[in-house]
Amino acid sequence: MNLNALEFPRTLVRPELLHQECWLNGQWQGGDPDKRLPVINPATGAILAHVPNMGYSVTSQAIANAQSALAAWRARTGKQRSVILKRWAQLMHENADDLSNILTAEQGKPLNEASSEIAYAASFLDWFAEEAKRIDGDILQSPVSGQRLLVLRQPIGVCAAITPWNFPAAMITRKVGPALAAGCVIIVKPAEHTPLTALALAHLAYEAGVPGDVFQVVTGEPEEIGNALCESDIVRKLSFTGSTDVGRMLMAKCAPTVKKLSLELGGNAPFIVFDDADLDEAMDALMLAKFRNSGQTCICANRVFVQSGIYSALADKLIERTRALKIGDGSAEGIQQGPLIDGRAIRKIQALLEDAVSHGARIALGGHVHENGGTFFEPTIIQDLSKDMRISSEEIFGPVAALYRFDTEADVLELANASKCGLAAYLFTRDHARIWRMSEALEYGMVGVNTAAISNEVGPFGGIKHSGLGREGSKYGIDEYLETKYICMKV
Ligand code: SIN
Secondary structure: OOOOHHHOOOOOOOHHHOOOOEEEOOEEEOOOOOOEEEEEOOOOOOEEEEEEOEOHHHHHHHHHHHHHHHHHHHHOOHHHHHHHHHHHHHHHHHOHHHHHHHHHHHHOOOHHHHHHHHHHHHHHHHHHHHHHHHOOOEEEOOOOOOEEEEEEEEEOOEEEEEOOOOOOOHHHHHHHHHHHHHOOEEEEEOOOOOHHHHHHHHHHHHHHOOOOOOEEEOOEOHHHHHHHHHHOOOEEEEEEEOOHHHHHHHHHHHHHHOOEEEEEOOOOEEEEEOOOOOHHHHHHHHHHHHHHHHHOOOOOEEEEEEEHHHHHHHHHHHHHHHHOOOEOOOOOOOOOEOOOOOHHHHHHHHHHHHHHHHOOOEEEEOOOEOOOOOOOEOOEEEEOOOOOOHHHHOOOOOOEEEEEEEOOHHHHHHHHHOOOEEOEEEEEOOOHHHHHHHHHHOOOOEEEEOOOOOOOOOOOEOOEEOOEEOOEOOOOHHHHHEEEEEEEEEO
């Protein structure tokens, strides 16, 4: 294995969970030793491991393996698939400390957030293990006599998933769980930054009884792997979580093969606080919605709209609480903010802040690379913003709280909806009539009312407009991996 054990911040109970090979057809495959990609700890810059830089031909082979595996997997009963998924979830819980350590080492989020992510990730396996038993068809009333109309729901077949670095575990199980439950087989291409969590999950999946050709993991060159997956006629479904630009490109690449797509893309979440809100409740939620994963989630509060009467009180509290955040290597005790994923993320934030300041915005706290250096950025609060600044329309994806003042409900609704994205929105008020009005009028796929803790396995996660297609998790999530077949039977 030859992993750089010294560079791993914490010792693992089961070091065998660390892999530097791809999981293909039930075997660990290392690929060309001269073409390997480093996995870097964003907190220290240390190289943790190297993984294979696979490309088009290995991905095509993985697709062929998956095709061969499909018939046997789909022939298992929902109950049999369910038992395996439950066992996989159980193994994730049993190995949660090791998985969290791996995740923090390669992704940077604090250990407590990593362990929450592992529980969140396992919840999708548990949930879809149950759904596997409930893939039911239908019998419809025929408009003409002498016919019976039946509806079958069948697995779509060979699927592929391209997953992001911000949730290296949960974005895999949120796709692989429903795929396997439905009777599909799946190939995952994890983000280049965070392949080790994906490979550890593959290890546990196999231990749980998922055949090695039913769920495969291929690491490497994103464009080549993506092209192989998109161009293949065997792959009938692609699920992607990432930026809108890449989602749009994948959509175009999948057009010739008319693939079914699930796209969970960028957000620009409005976080709206009315004068009548419970300020402490709104503050707790804002700290979560803004600083979870150092601001690197698609549903992070991107624009914080605060009504004039409560604006100063909220801004003061936000400055106080943000200043108190403990920043450092996520593997150390008590850390609340880890590093950003890489230098590119830092440069993006700096560019957004420079643009806003040059157009009249004011930085109330932070605004610079943190004294730790590297990819640590100071939690930042910026005020006096207007809608024509880049920060108002682009996803920040970092620890920057952008505050806007508003006067009326109509004004804030217009501002909130003035976005091409429509993933998550948040709303804080005690007025029930307003809760209904606003929840219905906000052009977003998800609305948190007096809460920011909206992510769980039960709610349908997904967006509208440029934020994507389809829903993940929930009782709706499995539909993305099923086809509906209609049978008209003369009797
Ligand atoms: C994401 O940022 O893509 C996912 C966030 C979540 O599931 O809460």
